Amino acid sequence: MDIAILGGTGKEGAGLAARWAAAGHAVVIGSRDAARARAKAAELRALTGKSAVTGESNAEAARRGGVIVLALPAAGLAQTLPELAEGCRGKVVVSTVVPLSFGGGRLFTPPPAGSSAEEAQALLPEATVVAAFHHIAAHELSATEHAIECDLLLCGGDAAAKATVAELGRSMGLRAIDVGGLGNAGPLEGITAVLATINRRYKLKNSGIKITGL
Ligand SMILES: NC(=O)c1ccc[n+]([C@@H]2O[C@H](COP(=O)([O-])OP(=O)(O)OC[C@H]3O[C@@H](n4cnc5c(N)ncnc54)[C@H](OP(=O)(O)O)[C@@H]3O)[C@@H](O)[C@H]2O)c1
Known part of the structure; x- marks a missing residue:
């Protein structure tokens, strides 16, 4: 599958890219600066030994991707996504985004939409947003020599889109667990604040989540 990772120059996006490249997917790293994306793609090709990692501007990456992954800060969504709407039209968009603020007393600071995934869906009305990968730490992703010790909790309003994302998770060795509609994205994103606190x-x-009883 062709996967575009917007904000893929960052730790989370690059970690996802490394795992997916290793699994045989073609990955396009997206950035606000195409040169930065190409440099990160070259780094990932060297790291993984896989040639199917390229870099483009976020807009071009979105156009090329079959599935599009948002791996940029919550604060950047409102400015970034409207320009990418055309490239995302009719596609599955995976939001890994967590609205955390590390400066003040409260870590989890969701937007008025309730979650970053719901904000992304409102900004990309012709795409199908699935919220996933919030609990898979960048540090865990980049340690490609060992298996990831975490479940993939995902939610969204479209069963086929969730099946696509579940398959992408399985391709990197994750057990995918469907936790319902996009209205559960807030709770999923919020758990990351708990994990960040545990890490501190x-x-x-790399603290993570595993569901028992399944
Ligand atoms: N780090 C983790 O362990 C982890 C775990 C789970 C979920 N997440 C979520 O995954 C997302 C990415 O995390 P990260 O740690 O990789 O973040 P990051 O390094 O802060 O940002 C990722 C990339 O986003 C781009 N970016 C930065 N500010 C932006 C803005 N205002 N508008 C548009 N693009 C911007 C930058 O790429 P360019 O400058 O090249 O455009 C940057 O390399 C976040 O939403 C985070 O909550 C992270």
Whole structure:
């Protein structure tokens, strides 16, 4: 599958790219600066030994991707997504975005839409947004020599879109768990604030979530 990762120059996007490239997918790294995306793609080709990693501007990456992954900060969605609407039309858009603010007292700071995924869906009305990968730490993704110790919790309003994202998760060795409609994106994103707190308190970089009883 051709996967475009917008904001793929960052830690989370690059980690996802490394795992998907290793699994045999073609990956296009997107950036606000195409040169930066190409440099990151070259780095990932060297790291993974896979040639199907390229870099483009976010707009061109969105046009090329069959599935589009949002791996940029929550604060950038409103400015970034309207320009990418054409490239995202009719496609599955995966939101990994978590609205966390590390400066003040409250970590989880969701937008008025309730979650970053719902904000993305409102900004991209002709795409189908699935919320996923919030609990898979960049540090865990980039440690490609070992399996990821975490479940993939995902939610969205479209069963076929969720099946596509579940398959992408399975291709990197994750167990995918459907947690319902996009209205559950807020709780999913919020759990990341809990994981970030656990990481701080116990000096970790990669706490994650596993569901029991399934
Ligand atoms: N890091 C993790 O462990 C982790 C885990 C789960 C979920 N997430 C979520 O995944 C997303 C990416 O995380 P990250 O740690 O990789 O973030 P990051 O490094 O802060 O940002 C990723 C990329 O987004 C682009 N960007 C930065 N500010 C932007 C803006 N205002 N508008 C548009 N693009 C902007 C930058 O790329 P260019 O400058 O090249 O455009 C940057 O390299 C976040 O929403 C985060 O909450 C992260």
